[in-house]
Amino acid sequence: MSEEQDNNKVVYQAQSSETMGGSASPSPDMDYVRPAEIPEQDLYHGHSFITKWVFCQDAKVIGVQYFLTAVFTGIVGLILSWLMRLQLGFPEAAGFMTAEHYYQFVTMHGMIMVVYFLTALFLGGFGNYLIPLMVGARDMVFPYVNMISFWMFFIAVAVLMASFFVPGGPTGAGWTLYPPQTILEGTPGSGMGILLMLISLSLFVIGFTMGGLNYLITVLQARTRGMTLMRMPLTVWGIFTATVLAMLAFPALLVSAIMMTLDKILGTSFFMPTIIQAGEVLEYGGGSPILFQHLFWFFGHPEVYIVALPAFGIVSDLISVHSRKNIFGYRMMVWAIVGIGALSFFVWAHHMYVSGMNPWFGFFFATTTLIIAVPTAMKVYNWILTLWRGNIRLNTVMLWCLGFIVTFVNGGITGIFLGNVSVDVPLSDTYFVIAHFHMVMGIAPLMVIMGAVYHWFPLVSGKMLDEGLGKWHFWITFLGAYSIYFPMHYLGFIGVPRRYFEMYDSPYMASATGMNEFISMAAFIVGAAQFILIYNIIKTLKTGKKAGQNPWKANSLEWYTSTVPPEHGNFGERLPVVHRWPYDFSVPGAKEDFIPQTTPPSEVVHTKVEKT
Amino acid sequence: MADPKIEGYQFKPGFKGMASDTGSDQTMFKGVHWGKAMMWIFLLSDTFVFSCFLISYMKGRGSTLIDWPNPSEVFGLHVFGVDVPLLLIAIMTFVLITSSGTMALAVKYGYEKNRKMCGWLILATAIGGLTFVGMQAFEWSKLIHEGVRPWENPFGAPQFGSFFFMITGFHGTHVSIGVIFLFIYAYKVFAGHYDNKKRGWFTSMKGDYVEIEILGLYWHFVDLVWVFIFAFFYLW
Numbered sequence: 072m073s074e075e076q077d078n079n080k081v082v083y084q085a086q087s088s089e090t091m092g093g094s095a096s097p098s099p100d101m102d103y104v105r106p107a108e109i110p111e112q113d114l115y116h117g118h119s120f121i122t123k124w125v126f127c128q129d130a131k132v133i134g135v136q137y138f139l140t141a142v143f144t145g146i147v148g149l150i151l152s153w154l155m156r157l158q159l160g161f162p163e164a165a166g167f168m169t170a171e172h173y174y175q176f177v178t179m180h181g182m183i184m185v186v187y188f189l190t191a192l193f194l195g196g197f198g199n200y201l202i203p204l205m206v207g208a209r210d211m212v213f214p215y216v217n218m219i220s221f222w223m224f225f226i227a228v229a230v231l232m233a234s235f236f237v238p239g240g241p242t243g244a245g246w247t248l249y250p251p252q253t254i255l256e257g258t259p260g261s262g263m264g265i266l267l268m269l270i271s272l273s274l275f276v277i278g279f280t281m282g283g284l285n286y287l288i289t290v291l292q293a294r295t296r297g298m299t300l301m302r303m304p305l306t307v308w309g310i311f312t313a314t315v316l317a318m319l320a321f322p323a324l325l326v327s328a329i330m331m332t333l334d335k336i337l338g339t340s341f342f343m344p345t346i347i348q349a350g351e352v353l354e355y356g357g358g359s360p361i362l363f364q365h366l367f368w369f370f371g372h373p374e375v376y377i378v379a380l381p382a383f384g385i386v387s388d389l390i391s392v393h394s395r396k397n398i399f400g401y402r403m404m405v406w407a408i409v410g411i412g413a414l415s416f417f418v419w420a421h422h423m424y425v426s427g428m429n430p431w432f433g434f435f436f437a438t439t440t441l442i443i444a445v446p447t448a449m450k451v452y453n454w455i456l457t458l459w460r461g462n463i464r465l466n467t468v469m470l471w472c473l474g475f476i477v478t479f480v481n482g483g484i485t486g487i488f489l490g491n492v493s494v495d496v497p498l499s500d501t502y503f504v505i506a507h508f509h510m511v512m513g514i515a516p517l518m519v520i521m522g523a524v525y526h527w528f529p530l531v532s533g534k535m536l537d538e539g540l541g542k543w544h545f546w547i548t549f550l551g552a553y554s555i556y557f558p559m560h561y562l563g564f565i566g567v568p569r570r571y572f573e574m575y576d577s578p579y580m581a582s583a584t585g586m587n588e589f590i591s592m593a594a595f596i597v598g599a600a601q602f603i604l605i606y607n608i609i610k611t612l613k614t615g616k617k618a619g620q621n622p623w624k625a626n627s628l629e630w631y632t633s634t635v636p637p638e639h640g641n642f643g644e645r646l647p648v649v650h651r652w653p654y655d656f657s658v659p660g661a662k663e664d665f666i667p668q669t670t671p672p673s674e675v676v677h678t679k680v681e682k683t
Numbered sequence: 684m685a686d687p688k689i690e691g692y693q694f695k696p697g698f699k700g701m702a703s704d705t706g707s708d709q710t711m712f713k714g715v716h717w718g719k720a721m722m723w724i725f726l727l728s729d730t731f732v733f734s735c736f737l738i739s740y741m742k743g744r745g746s747t748l749i750d751w752p753n754p755s756e757v758f759g760l761h762v763f764g765v766d767v768p769l770l771l772i773a774i775m776t777f778v779l780i781t782s783s784g785t786m787a788l789a790v791k792y793g794y795e796k797n798r799k800m801c802g803w804l805i806l807a808t809a810i811g812g813l814t815f816v817g818m819q820a821f822e823w824s825k826l827i828h829e830g831v832r833p834w835e836n837p838f839g840a841p842q843f844g845s846f847f848f849m850i851t852g853f854h855g856t857h858v859s860i861g862v863i864f865l866f867i868y869a870y871k872v873f874a875g876h877y878d879n880k881k882r883g884w885f886t887s888m889k890g891d892y893v894e895i896e897i898l899g900l901y902w903h904f905v906d907l908v909w910v911f912i913f914a915f916f917y918l919w
Contacts, residue, residue: 105691108709115887212717215886280728284721291711292720299708318724322731330739330849338834339845341743354834357749357842362742366735649708 128214134200160591174243181246204629207295223278297649309384320373394461397654440490467541471522482511503563529618551597687714752838782811809865
């Protein structure tokens with residue numbers, strides 16, 4: 072390699088030459104960072120209440136708007152789960168509920184939690200708030216499009232909620248919306264309900280595409296000086312990769328929603344085979360229900376990782392900050408996120424083993440599914456190795472992170488069972504599957520969300536959440552969630568089927584009745600415990616103690632804004648210049664146990680910082 | 684295109700350049716406008732939409748029990764007493780591909796700040812697109828007149844009508860949206876909004892001729908998708 076070709080490398084080595092033994096003396100050259108390539112971003116500053124707080128173009132406000140809307144739908148989903156558990160545990164107390172209601176609740180709970188709550192919260196909420204701050208940008212690159220993105224999501228939620236109030240109620244076809252039964256008359260909500268659901272999903276996809284383009288281009292093209300991809304916090308990596316997945320997976324959902332809408336209102340037969348309803352042959356014929364399953368799960372499986380990858384990223388940052396240690400194997404973590412994202416497009420048919428398929432097809436998908444366990448396990452080991460001999464602060468944030476690791480391992484191991492065709496077939500459609508996916512993509516990401524709320528609330532509001540209340544919130548949720556989902560594994564093994572309204576006196580119910588009552592009690596308590604957080608937030612906003620700048624002593628850029636909470640434009644007069652990764656904690660030789668990303672090498676010549 | 688000059692950054696050729704750009708700070712695609720990068724990624728996403736449509740079509744056509752209609756007959760025209768297969772489609776395709784050419788020239792003249800030429804060429808592109816949509820409307824009404832419906836048709840498998848109307852309709856919507864934007868941009872070019880950096884109506888961001896190239900990317904994509912639809916619907 073010639074001298075000339077290697078110029079860029081020389082520049083970067085100069086920045087981090089202090090790693091060479093730690094005995095170098097400061098020189099002006101070592102702090103050199105290339106000048107800015109792009110001119111300052113042109114920002115639209117709102118002046119009226121409407122442009123500042125409603126149709127706002129500031130990514131931070133949009134993030135909070137996304138967050139609050141998602142939490143609202145999440146509470147609706149929580150209430151639906153209470154109603155379901157009431158029916159399952161205490162059917163005599165749920166006399167007002169018919170089987171149709173139950174199916175509607177199951178469907179809406181699933182769709183709300185997966186799409187409108189978790190996806191919107193991680194990408195819309197945390198993505199909007201954190202990406203520009205963490206990469207050192209003034210705002211998202213297309214603030215206007217970003218604003219439209221939120222309002223599309225808002226309309227999608229409004230349409231979804233409207234389906235509760237139309238004749239026939241919301242759809243009751245299960246969140247997977249499998250045809251043909253979804254649009255046949257026997258299914259609850261097969262009229263307006265399913266139509267509004269499909270419209271709402273299409274609006275969500277359109278709105279999300281607008282937001283997703285913003286996240287991707289902000290990460291790729293609007294980082295601050297010195298911020299290389301490999302110096303980004305893992306939170307950004309997780310959200311970025313999840314957004315790539317979303318951009319490629321949501322098209323399949325959009326297409327299947329369009330085709331099903333046409334089947335419903337125009338009487339086409341994309342998904343509808345020849346079918347007899349109430350002794351009468353319908354007009355439909357020649358369509359393929361399996362085609363819908365392929366399209367749906369081509370979206371549905373990456374969707375699992377759209378929720379999981381941001382959680383992986385965020386929890387890595389939280390663990391590193393609160394155990395005062397650099398993340399173990401940063402590059403491995405990045406490649407694991409990217410690898411999981413790529414693999415997630417080749418596993419979708421493991422949701423369809425019971426639909427029947429060529430054994431070799433099942434074999435292929437079982438293999439790819441089990442391969443995903445490799446990068447995932449690497450991440451779990453790295454989290455544990457980050458904690459190992461760390462200076463662990465056992466605060467609320469750390470408790471949530473530890474809860475996440477345990478829950479995720481638990482849910483991941485049952486995933487290995489279900490990834491195998493021969494084990495999956497008998498367990499599919501039982502409570503074992505419910506327990507598996509609630510552990511791995513319900514409770515585990517939720518724990519990360521809770522940890523992230525306790526971690527970043529001081530940044531958003533400038534005040535510290537109450538630790539005592541936070542610990543109560545954690546322990547009730549953690550122990551309660553295990554009380555709910557551990558027994559469900561057993562229920563699945565004895566063969567209790569999922570999605571059944573009523574078991575009557577099936578033989579296995581002899582041992583399952585008491586357990587169902589126990590699970591329901593736990594579900595009521597855990598659900599109620601979530602309101603501790605809402606109480607905590609309201610109390611803190613009124614009387615909480617001031618957080619000040621950087622209360623956790625973290626390194627990443629969001630804590631180094633000109634004001635707390637950050638104003639529009641984030642960083643005041645000058646954008647920060649980045650010299651290192653965000654994980655320089657407890658560096659030998661350093662005055663403090665953290666070195667911010669903005670600290671130039673000349674200030675830390677006598678320390679053993681990592682070369683990043 | 685030649686690499687842009689970036690202070691303090693050394694461009695390298697080939698894969699080394701790719702690695703060095705990826706590993707550098709600030710931007711991954713050096714000198715690429717934000718909007719242009721956004722359009723490329725949007726088009727990647729849109730490719731998946733059309734792929735899902737076309738794969739569903741292949742599945743539907745492959746598994747039908749009733750014979751698929753013969754495209755040469757269904758899409759043929761009877762002109763001057765002769766049956767010409769695929770005549771209308773050939774003209775439509777020609778018009779659309781030609782409009783891609785005028786669009787490319789418009790981008791070139793835009794960057795040369797040749798306001799008049801750029802404006803006329805965008806207008807020509809818009810008229811090409813409008814002609815395409817008009818001919819598609821003619822084709823639709825001809826088929827509907829002959830009894831083809833989304834749920835049935837006299838020529839064979841009912842899925843023919845479903846997929847045909849859905850996919851050409853979805854593509855036609857893309858063309859129509861493009862035409863609307865072409866007219867708006869033609870107005871903006873003639874009015875000189877890009878020369879004096881006038882702020883946009885909605886986004887209040889400063890205008891620049893790069894927007895013509897971004898719209899051009901979209902337009903070429905719509906043309907490319909048409910080539911695939913043409914191949915799969917009319918030639919298969």
